[in-house]
Amino acid sequence: MEVNQETIAHLAELSNFALDEDQSTRLVSNIKEIVNYISQLDELDTSNVEPTYQVFEMENVWREDEILPQEANREALLGLTKEIKDNQIKVPKVL
Amino acid sequence: MKTASIEVSAMSLVKEALAKAHQYQDEYSIFTFINDTAAIEKAAKIDERIKNGEDVGRLAGVPYALKDNFLSPEGGSTASAHILEEFTSPITATTVKKLEDEGAIMIGRTNLDAFAHGSSTENSYYGATKNSKDTTRVAGGSSGGSAVAVALGIVEFATGTDTGGSIRQPASFNGIYGLKPTYGTISRYGVVAMASSLDCIGFFAQDPADIDLLMQITAGQDVKDMTSLPDYYGKEEKFDDPIKRIGIIKDFDNEAVHPEIRAALAREVEKLRASGHEIIELDMPALKYALAAYYIIQPAEVASNLARHDGVRYAFRSQDSQTLDALYQNTRNEGFMPENKRRIMIGNFVLSSGFYDAYYLKAAKARTLIIQEYEKAFEKCDVILTPVSPNPAFKLGEKVDDPVAMYLEDLMSVSLNLAGVPGLTIPVGETANGLSLGLQLVGPRRSDQELLQFAKQMRSNTKPSEDEHADVMGGND
Numbered sequence: 001m002e003v004n005q006e007t008i009a010h011l012a013e014l015s016n017f018a019l020d021e022d023q024s025t026r027l028v029s030n031i032k033e034i035v036n037y038i039s040q041l042d043e044l045d046t047s048n049v050e051p052t053y054q055v056f057e058m059e060n061v062w063r064e065d066e067i068l069p070q071e072a073n074r075e076a077l078l079g080l081t082k083e084i085k086d087n088q089i090k091v092p093k094v095l
Numbered sequence: 096m097k098t099a100s101i102e103v104s105a106m107s108l109v110k111e112a113l114a115k116a117h118q119y120q121d122e123y124s125i126f127t128f129i130n131d132t133a134a135i136e137k138a139a140k141i142d143e144r145i146k147n148g149e150d151v152g153r154l155a156g157v158p159y160a161l162k163d164n165f166l167s168p169e170g171g172s173t174a175s176a177h178i179l180e181e182f183t184s185p186i187t188a189t190t191v192k193k194l195e196d197e198g199a200i201m202i203g204r205t206n207l208d209a210f211a212h213g214s215s216t217e218n219s220y221y222g223a224t225k226n227s228k229d230t231t232r233v234a235g236g237s238s239g240g241s242a243v244a245v246a247l248g249i250v251e252f253a254t255g256t257d258t259g260g261s262i263r264q265p266a267s268f269n270g271i272y273g274l275k276p277t278y279g280t281i282s283r284y285g286v287v288a289m290a291s292s293l294d295c296i297g298f299f300a301q302d303p304a305d306i307d308l309l310m311q312i313t314a315g316q317d318v319k320d321m322t323s324l325p326d327y328y329g330k331e332e333k334f335d336d337p338i339k340r341i342g343i344i345k346d347f348d349n350e351a352v353h354p355e356i357r358a359a360l361a362r363e364v365e366k367l368r369a370s371g372h373e374i375i376e377l378d379m380p381a382l383k384y385a386l387a388a389y390y391i392i393q394p395a396e397v398a399s400n401l402a403r404h405d406g407v408r409y410a411f412r413s414q415d416s417q418t419l420d421a422l423y424q425n426t427r428n429e430g431f432m433p434e435n436k437r438r439i440m441i442g443n444f445v446l447s448s449g450f451y452d453a454y455y456l457k458a459a460k461a462r463t464l465i466i467q468e469y470e471k472a473f474e475k476c477d478v479i480l481t482p483v484s485p486n487p488a489f490k491l492g493e494k495v496d497d498p499v500a501m502y503l504e505d506l507m508s509v510s511l512n513l514a515g516v517p518g519l520t521i522p523v524g525e526t527a528n529g530l531s532l533g534l535q536l537v538g539p540r541r542s543d544q545e546l547l548q549f550a551k552q553m554r555s556n557t558k559p560s561e562d563e564h565a566d567v568m569g570g571n572d
Binding site: 057 | 182186407410421444447454456515
């Protein structure tokens with residue numbers, strides 16, 4: 001797998017980073033080394049092996065469909081943001 | 096643990112801890128926040144309740160340090176990350192609530208690698224924590240601040256999180272005990288998520304009996320964390336007989352491991368053999384691939400968990416962005432540390448179309464093989480004794496710009512998280528130049544308490560007997 005400036009630009013877009021040129025250059029070599037290291041998994045024979053995504057021993061943890069008391073109310077949550085207008089979070093224009 | 100009583104006031108315990116915290120802070124950079132005001136207020140309340148003859152709990156007035164990725168309204172919950180710098184949590188982590196319900200008093204929030212991404216605490220926005228034995232060396236990580244706070248005697252216990260070794264390795268680097276419990280034993284509610292299928296909450300202390308008490312208090316199912324296991328800690332024993340068969344991993348005994356760590360392991364193995372334990376050599380070839388699998392699975396989960404940080408709803412927001420997209424990108428670019436970015440990008444790489452099968456799916460299959468290898472190993476032995484990391488504490492700056500060299504420090508710790516099994520760091524002396532040496536005891540799932548009990552037994556170096564086993568860490572020593 002070839003990691004180059006183009007790969008980094010694509011990953012930066014997926015990751016929502018505005019990288020400058022200096023950062024991109026350093027990341028090319030970092031990411032290249034890391035990908036090189038993790039690629040050693042190729043050696044491992046995993047044919048007929050099922051994947052594991054979690055090690056929790058249970059499944060389907062159910063509870064009643066009811067609204068439980070919440071620790072943080074609307075006011076507390078809105079208080080965490082930078083700009084509020086009419087009880088709404090204000091952000092720069094979307095388009 | 097020293098608790099408050101009529102004779103010893105909570106105020107004196109808290110004031111002493113706060114004084115030490117301030118005394119060591121400049122030299123070691125242990126804390127991101129010292130809780131002077133609230134801790135003093137809480138101590139006064141506890142003393143008042145003691146005077147009134149009330150039951151103040153099993154941790155009455157005990158000062159503790161909280162890793163700064165646990166949420167609570169006391170101090171900002173920053174995870175040592177710039178992007179959470181201005182964040183004060185409106186909610187309280189289940190672990191914090193349980194500790195404080197028993198009378199424990201948080202005297203400071205401890206430094207970590209930002210978002211727990213690292214093995215040295217050098218990736219913190221607040222600067223690196225220094226090793227308790229040698230200030231030119233790293234504290235280990237990511238829970239470096241918590242380990243050093245306990246090692247220097249500022250507090251008797253501290254909380255930690257362990258996704259790939261973040262409790263066990265700093266415990267080892269600072270000569271104390273550190274437990275990563277079985278996955279799901281302690282609720283993760285209110286702790287900044289790193290990699291959700293690997294993250295565990297645990298503790299640091301100078302005495303395994305203290306960790307046992309903390310586990311009794313904090314373990315248990317929590318409706319707020321659907322991956323918390325039904326209560327088992329302290330209620331059931333994993334083994335019917337005393338721990339007898341000790342496994343050692345052949346593959347971990349090679350030149351890549353520091354000679355003084357290999358010598359320490361050999362010494363402990365001999366002591367165990369001499370006290371009547373059976374030593375079993377294990378062949379676990381899949382463990383060689385644990386680190387590669389971990390550095391695929393963990394960043395994939397990191398990338399997902401950190402997608403929420405966009406500067407809109409809370410904490411840091413980049414100034415002067417003209418559009419919403421620019422706001423996201425600038426906030427994330429300025430707010431994350433370089434290591435955070437590397438992990439997010441690797442995560443998005445291994446999950447992206449075209450690479451998913453070759454990396455993420457492959458790693459998930461490797462995880463199955465690693466789990467099977469542990470299952471087979473625990474048919475042959477009760478517990479495994481291995482190094483925690485290949486080296487003792489390394490020099491500050493030595494590996495910080497070389498991500499793969501830093502990742503290799505996690506070589507022996509990550510497989511436990513992939514398998515969900517518990518691991519306990521035990522201190523086993525020092526190197527010739529005074530650095531701490533630690534080893535880890537690894538057990539099957541739900542053997543946490545027996546690991547602590549065995550560590551206690553190893554410390555007193557007594558022969559295993561039925562009586563020892565029956566005494567379930569009951570003492571308050």
